[in-house]
Amino acid sequence: MYRIGIDLGGTFIKGGIVRNKTDIIYKTKIETPQSHTPGDTCEAINELVTMLRNNLATGPDECELIGIGSPGSVDAGDGIVMYSNNFGWERPVKLAEAISIPQNLPVKISNDANCAALGECLANNLDKGTYIVITLGTGVGSGIITDGRIYEGAHPGAIEMGHMMIRYGKRKCTCGMRGCFESYCSATGLIKTAVKNLKKGSGLYNAYKEKGQLDGKMITDLVRAGDNNAKKVFDRYLTDLGTGLTCICNVFRPDAVLLGGGVCESFDLMDDFLNDFVRNNIFGRENGFVPVIKKATTGNDAGIIGAANLAGDL
Amino acid sequence: MYRIGIDLGGTFIKGGIVRNKTDIIYKTKIETPQSHTPGDTCEAINELVTMLRNNLATGPDECELIGIGSPGSVDAGDGIVMYSNNFGWERPVKLAEAISIPQNLPVKISNDANCAALGECLANNLDKGTYIVITLGTGVGSGIITDGRIYEGAHPGAIEMGHMMIRYGKRKCTCGMRGCFESYCSATGLIKTAVKNLKKGSGLYNAYKEKGQLDGKMITDLVRAGDNNAKKVFDRYLTDLGTGLTCICNVFRPDAVLLGGGVCESFDLMDDFLNDFVRNNIFGRENGFVPVIKKATTGNDAGIIGAANLAGDL
Structure with missing residues (x-):
């Protein structure tokens, strides 16, 4: 089984198919819609996730989970972006749900800097300490x-x-x-x-x-x-x-x-x-x-x- | 069963017998030896603990644990005060061991401000969050x-x-x-x-x-x-x-x-x-x-x- 990691940025949305913790076997990116509205942004993420899933050699159902790093203040437990200065989101956006429902997969989210920190540690085998x-x-x-x-x-x-x-x-x-x-x-x-x-x-x-x-x-x-x-x-x-x-x-x-x-x-x-x-x-x-x-x-x-x-x- | 809590300060060492989480049923204090050496300080803590245990109505063996809040940088896991500016301890002091052996009881230690914070929360029933x-x-x-x-x-x-x-x-x-x-x-x-x-x-x-x-x-x-x-x-x-x-x-x-x-x-x-x-x-x-x-x-x-x-x- 594989997972998909998404890095939501102001200019690009980057995504990759990941296995064995840190191996990115395929990655691509699309431009972030410059309206930056929650609707357009979630639609673009869904499009990117679908592209990535269709690239799975063993078929789109081999993906078990989608993780998303988002700018802003993130309620990781409930999957909600509470506020994003960069995107101008001043009200809570139910980001996990907006991807989970159309993709029919579990979605986890966290702040983008948290995701980068986790990735840095895992890629360097810093899993103790x-x-x-x-x-x-x-x-x-x-x-x-x-x-x-x-x-x-x-x-x-x-x-x-x-x-x-x-x-x-x-x-x-x-x-x-x-x-x-x-x-x-x-x-x-x-x-x-x-x-x-x-x-x-x-x-x-x-x-x-x-x-x-x-x-x-x-x-x-x-x-x-x-x-x-x-x-x-x-x-x-x-x-x-x-x-x-x-x-x-x-x-x-x-x-x-x-x-x-x-x-x-x-x-x-x-x-x-x-x-x-x-x-x-x-x-x-x-x-x-x-x-x-x-x-x-x-x-x-x-x-x-x-x-x-x-x-x-x- | 009861526990003993010790608050190690530069002027006084305060101690109390505690039950039901936050009830101090007896407390007293002694002056901190002004030499502030590890030896004198540990001896004084032992003296205070013995006084407190002798005050237990049901006998000194009704005490199940001693906890100590110490100034300085504390290795809570190993029970060692690594450094204490206030006491002039520049080398590690095995505080837990120095009390645990003579008292024949488990001893836990942490920084004094950590202990005060924990006590404040428990006394106010702030045990979630x-x-x-x-x-x-x-x-x-x-x-x-x-x-x-x-x-x-x-x-x-x-x-x-x-x-x-x-x-x-x-x-x-x-x-x-x-x-x-x-x-x-x-x-x-x-x-x-x-x-x-x-x-x-x-x-x-x-x-x-x-x-x-x-x-x-x-x-x-x-x-x-x-x-x-x-x-x-x-x-x-x-x-x-x-x-x-x-x-x-x-x-x-x-x-x-x-x-x-x-x-x-x-x-x-x-x-x-x-x-x-x-x-x-x-x-x-x-x-x-x-x-x-x-x-x-x-x-x-x-x-x-x-x-x-x-x-x-x-």
Whole structure:
């Protein structure tokens, strides 16, 4: 038997057929309907699931379960997306039911960052212990996995570690607050820090003037090239990131924190600083357990793998 | 059968005989040996336990278990205090064993704030759901209870919510970092904010000049008396407290947060502000589940009750 994992994103809906826990034997994606309405979105997911099922060599009935990772605050128990900022869903959407009824299959859902965290752990055989996966992308996604299971917190909207405030009242965050971890440590946050701190004549300044914008890779490339302006910006970013990671470790004290997202392509520039920062600043320091900060390695497939494993072992 | 709960503090070791989960039928306390060495401390705990057992009407063998709440980073599974800042224990202390062997009884241990949180929940029949208990005292203690059980996090030193940084790099904290929730929102933090913001001629200023110091009650009494300086200080305190509570709710999204400690004698001055602050600033706002902020009611007995219940239901 196989399972289907769906990763619902703002631009694409990605789906895969998964067996033996982490083997994606076929995957594809479709564009997310830009109306973003619950009706259009569910119709598109159903279309994608049907395509995937029809691709099963042994026929569509060989699928035993569909798992979906959705942005927003998810009631995993009842299969309802309570609220999704990205999709503009301000009322509960019965996502599991909307797929389960037409597909006549059980459907499990969770937050997309939770699914990515679960997929990352399973793909790396981290099925014993507690791991936190932080994705540094447009926002800061977070999930916590204990013994191969998602810790959902108590109510939908928990595990939003990106919205811990590390500099209360300072930089505006998309959530409406100021000073959130996400507002500094997402890729967007890094770029914002760079644009605010351009020094005329620097490599960073010239790159910005030439392209009219910056991205994470331009910044880390300039750090490698020895540009002082880029280095100062990146040091500031790493300090903010280390601060957030220290807070997270003081709350959960996991075995490890795995960092994903485009910025972490340059994890070699981050590794020593972040591990030293956490070791030197965690409550109790070397007298306590110091979690290791590592690079997440599974990339975009993590969401599909995690979603396919929402109901436990395959 | 009865259990003994011990609350190990820097000044006193409190102990009680507990039955039917939350009934303390006898309690007493002894002074904590000021050497604070592991040997002296364990000897004093043993002495207190023996006193308590000798007070059991049906004889010392009617005790089935001893529970101990200890300051510091506790390995609850192995019964070891890994590190205690307050006691200057920088190496692991096998606390459970040091009591279990002479008493010939099973001993369970946990962090003191965890025990207080568990006791608070059990005493209020909050044995379904997830509750966070925050104690605003010399420091900021925290515990999280789900369905009547302590959530210990992954490794000793977790659930140190007082050491989430809300204003990175700002006020020095006892943990060595700057800007921790505890450095602003402990009773000590409130007093520090007051002393730093005295306005000559105000009631607060005059009170400080007269007594040479301030305490939490002096500040809240002046808020009630309409002193503007005290009010501004307390508003700033409540904003910091609301910030930390919002971070905690974004991470765990519990059913409720219960606030204890001396400052909360004036919870009537805090209630509306804190609940409004969390409702207006939590991720997703009114579209998500908004935890309620309430006053903890069990006071000093919570630690004893929680410790006596470390191994589950009585």
